[in-house]
Every structure is written in structure tokens, then in C-alpha cells.
Amino acid sequence: MPDVWRHAWLLARKDLLIEFRSRTAILSAVVFTILVLLVFNFGRDPTAVAAVDLAPSILWVTFTFAAMLALNRAFQLELENQALDGLLLAPVSRSSIYLGKLMANLVFVATVEGIGLPLFALFFNVSVVPVLGPLCAVIALATVGFVAVGTLFSAMTGRTRFAELLLPVLLLPFMLPPLIWAVLATSALLAGRPLSEVVGWLRLLAAFDIVFVTLAFFLFPATVNE
Amino acid sequence: MRLLKTGRWITVVGLSLLAAVYVRALAFTPVERTQGVAQKIFYLHVPAAIWTETGMILVGVASIFYLFLKDPRLDRFAEASAEVGMLFGTIVLTTGPIWGKPIWGTWWTWDARLTLTLLLFLMYVGYLLLRGAVTEPGLRARYAAVLGISGMCLVPFVHLSVYMFRTLHPQPIVLKPSAPSLPGAMLATLAFSFLVFTVLYVGFVTQRYALTLLREQTEPHA
Numbered sequence: 001m002p003d004v005w006r007h008a009w010l011l012a013r014k015d016l017l018i019e020f021r022s023r024t025a026i027l028s029a030v031v032f033t034i035l036v037l038l039v040f041n042f043g044r045d046p047t048a049v050a051a052v053d054l055a056p057s058i059l060w061v062t063f064t065f066a067a068m069l070a071l072n073r074a075f076q077l078e079l080e081n082q083a084l085d086g087l088l089l090a091p092v093s094r095s096s097i098y099l100g101k102l103m104a105n106l107v108f109v110a111t112v113e114g115i116g117l118p119l120f121a122l123f124f125n126v127s128v129v130p131v132l133g134p135l136c137a138v139i140a141l142a143t144v145g146f147v148a149v150g151t152l153f154s155a156m157t158g159r160t161r162f163a164e165l166l167l168p169v170l171l172l173p174f175m176l177p178p179l180i181w182a183v184l185a186t187s188a189l190l191a192g193r194p195l196s197e198v199v200g201w202l203r204l205l206a207a208f209d210i211v212f213v214t215l216a217f218f219l220f221p222a223t224v225n226e
Numbered sequence: 227m228r229l230l231k232t233g234r235w236i237t238v239v240g241l242s243l244l245a246a247v248y249v250r251a252l253a254f255t256p257v258e259r260t261q262g263v264a265q266k267i268f269y270l271h272v273p274a275a276i277w278t279e280t281g282m283i284l285v286g287v288a289s290i291f292y293l294f295l296k297d298p299r300l301d302r303f304a305e306a307s308a309e310v311g312m313l314f315g316t317i318v319l320t321t322g323p324i325w326g327k328p329i330w331g332t333w334w335t336w337d338a339r340l341t342l343t344l345l346l347f348l349m350y351v352g353y354l355l356l357r358g359a360v361t362e363p364g365l366r367a368r369y370a371a372v373l374g375i376s377g378m379c380l381v382p383f384v385h386l387s388v389y390m391f392r393t394l395h396p397q398p399i400v401l402k403p404s405a406p407s408l409p410g411a412m413l414a415t416l417a418f419s420f421l422v423f424t425v426l427y428v429g430f431v432t433q434r435y436a437l438t439l440l441r442e443q444t445e446p447h448a
Contacts, residue, residue, distance in 0.1 A: 149376065156369045160359040170352040170373065173345050177383050208383060215379055219372045222293050 004099065007092040011100025016107055018077065026111060029069050033116040036062045037123050051124045056186040059120050060142075060179055066112045067143070067175075068168055071150040074105050075158035084224070094221035102151045102213075109143055131189040134198060138189070141205035142182035145212060146175045152216040155223045178208050227440060233432030240426035247419045255415045267325045269415055273423035274317040278346060279381060281311025281427070285353070286378020289371035301367040304374055305357060306434035310427055312350035318343055339395040342384045349377045 019026055040058045078084035087097060117139070121128045128135055150171050157167040185201040251269045258265035285304045292300040322340065323333040334340065353373050360366040408416070 152372065152376070156356070156372065157359075159365075160356070160369075162359060166355065166359055169348075169355060173349045173352060174376065174380055176341075176345055177380070177387055180387065204383075204386070211379060211383075212376075215376060219293075219375060222368050222372050225368075 004093055004096040007096035008099035008103060011087075011092070011097060012103035012107070015074075015077065015100070015104035019104075019108065025070070025073050026108065029066055029108070029112045030115050032069060033062055033066045033112055034119060036065055037116070037120060041123060052126060052190055055120075055124055055126045055190055056183045058124065059117075059186060060183050062116060062120070063109075063113055063139070063143070064146075064172075064175060064179065066116065067109050067146060067150065068171070070105055070108045070112065071147070071154045071171070072164055072167055073108075074101055074151060074154045076163075079158060088224055094224055095217050097224070098151065098155075098217060098220035101155070102148060102216075105147050105151050106144065109147055110140075113139060113143065126190060128190075131192075134195060135186065135189055137202060138182050138185045138198070138205070141202060141209055142178045145178040145205060145208045146171070148209065148213045148216050149174045152220055152223070155220065174212075178205055181205050181208075227436055229439065230433060230436035233429055233434075233436055235429075236425060236432060237429030240422055240429045243422040243425060247415070247422050250418060251415050255411050256409065258412075261329055264325055264328045267321050269419045271318060271321040271325065272416060273420040274314045274321070275343070276420065277423050277427050278311055278315040278318055278343070279385075281307050281314060282346060282349065282381055283378050285311065285374040286381075289374035289378070292367060292371045293375075298363075298367065301370065302435050302438045303431070304370060305354075305438060306431040308350055308353050308357075308374070309434055310430040312347065312354065313430065314423075314427070315343070315347040315350055319347060337395055338387060342387060345384060346381070349380065353377060 037058070040054075040062070044054055075084070078087060088094075117128065117135075120126065150167070153170050153174075154167055157163045157170065160166055181201040181204050185198045185205075188197050188201075247269060251266050255266075255269075257263060284307045288300045288304040288307065291297070292304065322343070326335070327333050353370065356373055357366055357370050360369055
């Protein structure tokens, strides 16, 4: 088992290094996030709907789109020059390839979210600082859930026709339950409700994470084995 | 082909029994006091809904066994079950609004149960789209199995969420921990209808399975 984690970390580091050297994907994702926030700003009537009523949906729709962009990229990287075949020939287990990809995707999405959250607070004048701890917990739990499923699915869609279109179609039904819980938890937090009201949603998100990370860990080999 | 013929016969029996369900529901089952005649759609809606969910679970179970045994029969069954499940999902999503309009005053509402049924339907669509997007049969079967198993694991979460929201949708009155709170005549009609939908599911799946088999024989490389 320690080997699995070591290999996974090596793979994640490789992906992140590629990302860090080119910086195209991460920059595009951040700019995209800013643009989505901007579109939302024009899509609402500030005199009719208070920002705080709309804020949770804005935050989560933005994060959903950003995560989708990141996930589409994950295995595209390995398709160039048959890099995936090389990866499969390497003496690492299939499951550690999955964990590596998952870690790299999580770092990528977390970076985008880390930049997106302050901008969201700034643009929509939402005070996130008093609830920053619990809000980060909600974001982290939800992100782990849908990135876990997304990493598994992107390994499949990457090698099909219409990859960029197929991934959202397959993934969104799986993203919806955690998204619904996250939106409800976020709106409770931003409305200043007591923490005890959020615990139930956090538990559900955690259960979703445990089930789908485990499932993806065991199912991933089936998507790459020949 | 024998299998196709068997499937056709089962379907014919199922469809004629479905006509009998209509007769029993309309003529021999009492009219519900508050909802009136609109409640009759319950006898189609509920069995179709049960089979929509069961269809997904069967896709998942067949997929698990496929990944272990690599038996193409399991893959064919999963494909057939997904298509039939989607058909039943369509029935649920059509009969629901027809009932909702007179009772709730609206065709659609973003209620937990409605949203999640739509979600299940879209999962079926995604599953069939993925099958269509992969051309190589072995790869297609494995990808579909992975998606099918994930879909099966999502069903309990979907089901759980329904109970956590306040909902407009009537609560279950038959499949619940306590005894069914339904008059005997209505319960009998519902049970009969459920049986008919089971026959229809078997008939449709058998036919769809036979079609895949025929296609594989005529176009071995497709």
C-alpha cells in the first residue's frame, strides 16, 4: 500500500509539473472562472434579487464549470504521443495511476477555487470571512466527490468521439446530488444559520466521497486494461 | 430467431394484460375521494417508476458480473435493461405531469423526487450515449460496465435525498416500513399492474437482447 501512494504522488507531481511549466490550462481556467462570475453579474437584476439569495448558486455553477474544464484536460494530456501506453507499461499499479490523476486534478481545481472564492466575495459583496472554515469544508468535500467521479469518467470519455461533450453529459447527473447538498449548506452558512444545520449536509457529502473514491479506485483499472 | 419470437410473445401477453389493467383500474376499482379520476394514473406511474429504478440496479449488477466474468451475455443484458429502463423512465416522466396538472395545478415543479427521477432518466441517456460513442465492442462493454456500476451506486443517494427534503410528491403508501395504507381493491389493481409491467420488462428486454445478438451475427465487426 505505501508503494501505491508513493507512485500516485510521483504521477501527480509529473502532471502538476507539466501544468506549472506551461501554465496555459490553469490560466485559462482562472480567466474562465472570472468570466463566468462576470456573466452572472449581468444575468441578475440587483434591484429585484439580493446578492446573498443568488450567491450560493453562482458560486457552485462557477465551480462546476471550472471543474469540468479541468477534468477534460486530465487524460487529454496522456493521449499525445501515446503517453498513456507508456504510463501503463510502467511498473505502477493501475489504481495508483488513478490516485495520481485524482490528486493532480484536486490540486488544479482547488487552485481555481482558491482564486475564485475571493473574487466571488468581492464581486457579489458576500462576507465569506466569518464562515470561512465551514465554507471551505463544504467546498473541499463537494470537490473531492465530483472530482473523484470526474477523473474516472474522463479516463473513458478521453478516448471516445465527442470527448468534450460526453464528459459533462455523463458527469453532471453524478455531480448534481453533491451540488444540491453543497448549495444548501452554502446558503445556510451565508445566511448565518448555526453550524448544526450544516452538519447533516457535510455528513452526506462525506458519505458520497467515501463511496465514490473507493468505487473509482477499484473501477479505474477496468477503463485502461487491454 | 427463437429468442426474438419468445420476446415478442411475452410482449404481446404483457400488452394485452396492460389493457386488462386499464379495464380493472377504470371499471372495477373505486374512485379516490380527493383526487377523483386523475388518481387512476397511479396504476401506471408507480409500477413504471419501480421498474425504472430496478432497471438501473439490474444494469449495475450485470455490470459487476461482467467485469469479473467478461461474459458478453451480461453486457447485452445490461444494454437491453438500460434501454427498457429509459423507456419506463419516459412513461414515469409523462404520466407524472399529466397527473400533476389537475392535482398540483402545474405540469412540472422542481421538487426533489421529480428532479431526481429526471436525473435517473438522464443517467440512462448518458449510459446509452457512451455506448454509442465507443466503437470497439470490448472497450464499449467495459466502459459501459464502469458507468453502469457507478449509476447503480448513485441510486441509493438519490433515494436518500428524496426523504431529506420537504416534498410535494405523495409519500410512498405501499413500499414503506409500516403496512400499506391503501384500500384492498386499489392495492390489488396496483399489484396486478406491477405484475404486468414485470412481464413487459421481461418481454422488451428479451427482444432487445435478441436484436443485439442478431446484429452481432450479421455485422461481426460492428
